[in-house]
Amino acid sequence: MKLSDELPVDHRLAKVYRMGAGLCGAILVTFGILGFTRKLGFFDTSGESIAGLSTNGLLSLISLVVGGLLLAGAVVGGNVASTLNMTIGTLFVLSGFVHLFILDRSANILDFGMSNVVFSFVMGLLILTFGMYGRVTGGLPHDNPYWRRRHPEEAEREADAARRSAAAGGMLGR
Structure with a gap:
């Protein structure tokens, strides 16, 4: 990258x-x-x-x-x-x-x-x-691109959780 x-x-x-x-x-x-x-x-x-x-x-x-x-x-x-x-x-x-x-x-x-x-x-x-x-810094927020670059596995888990949450929210709205 x-x-x-x-x-x-x-x-x-x-x-x-x-x-x-x-x-x-x-x-x-x-x-x-x-x-x-x-x-x-x-x-x-x-x-x-x-x-x-x-x-x-x-x-x-x-x-x-x-x-x-x-x-x-x-x-x-x-x-x-x-x-x-x-x-x-x-x-x-x-x-x-x-x-x-x-x-x-x-x-x-x-x-x-x-x-x-x-x-x-x-x-x-x-x-x-x-x-x-x-x-x-040691306290970068998780939306910081540098934090995501240094912690790809955890960033992917958080992104997956956000996608699942958005998908569940979309189904509830129907």
Whole structure:
């Protein structure tokens, strides 16, 4: 079964995935655009900051691209948005760890400061939460497509019981 077949197109979880991708994508695109309006050098590490985060031209470009990907995921929606949120959220958290170790070193070509590291962790966890919502938990309701996928035998028994109940109700109505 393909991942895209797990979630019905009109399922209510798709709204959460779209909203999360759209919100986080808009924040990143705004940050990227503000960076480009300052005409920063591509690899400049002089400490220019926007909204309390240090930046340069390369970080602005990366923010625009990643934000654009999230906005595209918001447009597509469904499992695409969820999977994209989980992937990008994971990359943000990993980026936070990597940049935590390269602060104040020549390898810090994105001009990350501690505020950028904290932002990377927070944004990553936020995007991950939007992506995992309704997919990863112990208490999924039985109408959730992810629960049905993980418990096919029990889901089939419940579907059979519902069909028998509907058939009995139809015969009583005659």
